[in-house]
Amino acid sequence: MKKRLFSGVQPSGNLHLGNYLGAIKQWVELQKDNEAMFCIVDLHAITVPQDPAELRKKTLEIAKIYLAAGIDPGKATLFVQSHVKEHTELAWILNTLTKIAELERMTQFKDKSQKDGKEGIGAGLLTYPTLMAADILLYDTAVVPVGKDQSQHIELTRTLAKRFNDRFGEMFVIPEGKLSKEGALIMGLDDPTKKMSKSATSEYNYIALTDDAETVKKKIKKAVTDSGSEIVYADEKPALKNLLNIYALLSNKKPEVIAGEYVGKGYSDFKNGLAEVIVNFLAPFQARLKNISDEEVLVVLKAGAEKAGSLAEQKMRQVRERVGFLANY
Ligand code: AMP
Ligand code: TRP
Numbered sequence: 001m002k003k004r005l006f007s008g009v010q011p012s013g014n015l016h017l018g019n020y021l022g023a024i025k026q027w028v029e030l031q032k033d034n035e036a037m038f039c040i041v042d043l044h045a046i047t048v049p050q051d052p053a054e055l056r057k058k059t060l061e062i063a064k065i066y067l068a069a070g071i072d073p074g075k076a077t078l079f080v081q082s083h084v085k086e087h088t089e090l091a092w093i094l095n096t097l098t099k100i101a102e103l104e105r106m107t108q109f110k111d112k113s114q115k116d117g118k119e120g121i122g123a124g125l126l127t128y129p130t131l132m133a134a135d136i137l138l139y140d141t142a143v144v145p146v147g148k149d150q151s152q153h154i155e156l157t158r159t160l161a162k163r164f165n166d167r168f169g170e171m172f173v174i175p176e177g178k179l180s181k182e183g184a185l186i187m188g189l190d191d192p193t194k195k196m197s198k199s200a201t202s203e204y205n206y207i208a209l210t211d212d213a214e215t216v217k218k219k220i221k222k223a224v225t226d227s228g229s230e231i232v233y234a235d236e237k238p239a240l241k242n243l244l245n246i247y248a249l250l251s252n253k254k255p256e257v258i259a260g261e262y263v264g265k266g267y268s269d270f271k272n273g274l275a276e277v278i279v280n281f282l283a284p285f286q287a288r289l290k291n292i293s294d295e296e297v298l299v300v301l302k303a304g305a306e307k308a309g310s311l312a313e314q315k316m317r318q319v320r321e322r323v324g325f326l327a328n329y
Contacts, residue, residue, distance in 0.1 A: 003142040004034070004035045004036075004143070004173075005027075005030055005031075005144070005145065006036075006139055006141040007023060007039070007146055008039035008040065009024070009062055010040075010042075010045040011040050011041075011045050011055060011059040011061070012045040012058060012199075013198025013199055014206070015062065015065055015198070015208065015209045016196055017186060017207045018195065018206065019209075022147030022148070022179075022180060022184060022186060023145060023146055023147055023180075027076075027145055028069060028071060030178075031071060031072060031076040036075065036076035037077045037079070038066055038071055038077070038079075039078075039135060040063055040081060041135065042055060043081045043087065043088065044131060045058075060298075063301055064289055067288075067292055068286075068292060069285065077304045077307045079304030083308075083309070084309045086309070086313060086315070086316045087134050088131070089134075090319065091130050091133070093319065093323060094133050094160050094164070097167070098129075102156060103126045103129060106128075106152055107149075109126055112125050129153045129156050132153050133153075133156060137157065137160070138311070139308070139311055140315070142173055142175060142176065143177075144157075144175050145177075145180070146178070147179070147180075147195075148179055149185065149195055150177065151179070154177040161174050162174060169322060171319060180249075187238070187242040188200060188206065189204060189205060189206065189219060190202055190222075192242050193238070204223075209282065211282065212286075216275055216279050216282065220271050220275040221275075223239070225239050226238065229266050231262035231265065231270050232259055233256050233258075241255075243270070244258055246274065247273070247277055
């Protein structure tokens with residue numbers, strides 16, 4: 001039987017190779033044998049301030065990126081989170097089942113609140129994971145393909161599903177996270193101890209999916225490396241390991257094999273090779289991206305919202321009934 005799959009990306013910042021290798025690349029494979037739903041989570045994006053015009057533009061851009069990366073609207077459902085109002089409704093209900101301490105323990109929240117202080121950030125950042133849990137649980141999701149940074153949120157989703165089921169009777173499927181192996185966590189090019197991130201202060205942290213060949217070469221050239229000059233795949237060489245992972249994922253070879261190809265050569269040859277592999281991936285991807293029109297995407301998103309909306313509506317009728325809300329239909 002086909003399994004329900006759900007995942008999403010926020011329409012904020014520049015989508016980068018980490019997003020592609022950690023999440024989207026596996027979606028393309030998984031859509032073949034599963035009931036996949038891919039969401040553009042605009043409600044999550046506004047947990048930090050967004051410029052409205054920019055948010056709208058980014059939402060369309062992410063949808064195009066999904067399509068250009070190979071998500072097939074004939075197989076998978078693509079939609080925008082705010083188009084299906086049940087997400088916020090279920091999030092509210094889940095909020096009432098969530099302990100404040102559980103939310104304060106989330107690494108993503110801790111990072112942001114440490115940086116800007118609790119006076120400086122919105123409550124949406126605290127309750128962010130309950131909205132994510134709602135996204136997942138609304139559709140009886142079995143599998144959630146994401147990068148490693150989201151594991152903790154998925155764990156909380158499982159806890160909340162169980163808590164609801166215990167309290168109100170079986171309602172939600174307990175979902176599993178699914179991480180891609182080498183791509184589970186792509187690190188920053190300027191700092192291999194931190195994840196590659198959309199919100200990084202330096203653009204030398206990431207390769208954006210929209211970077212041109214010159215930019216890619218420049219960024220790879222500047223990427224930090226470890227001491228020594230040999231190309232080896234090892235935990236003691238985290239910067240090189242990260243670059244080899246990227247190389248491996250984009251060329252469908254094992255990182256150790258690639259390291260073998262560079263025996264006797266230095267960083268400069270390796271970096272040239274890596275830049276070439278990245279450009280060879282990005283060029284056709286960007287060509288496809290350019291050819292997708294706004295109109296085409298809007299049609300896909302509308303159909304997606306209808307499909308998702310009808311599933312969400314059915315589920316929420318049951319949820320409201322269990323919680324004890326008076327029926328209005
Ligand atoms: P976000 O950029 O937070 O909207 O993340 C979208 C998806 O990309 C999620 O599944 C993340 O886990 C994944 N992701 C984000 N950054 C990375 C990274 N550096 N390495 C691997 N996956 C990532
Ligand atoms: N929080 C995720 C991220 O930043 C995005 C997201 C929102 C998501 N809802 C989701 C991912 C549901 C998987 C399933 O990466």
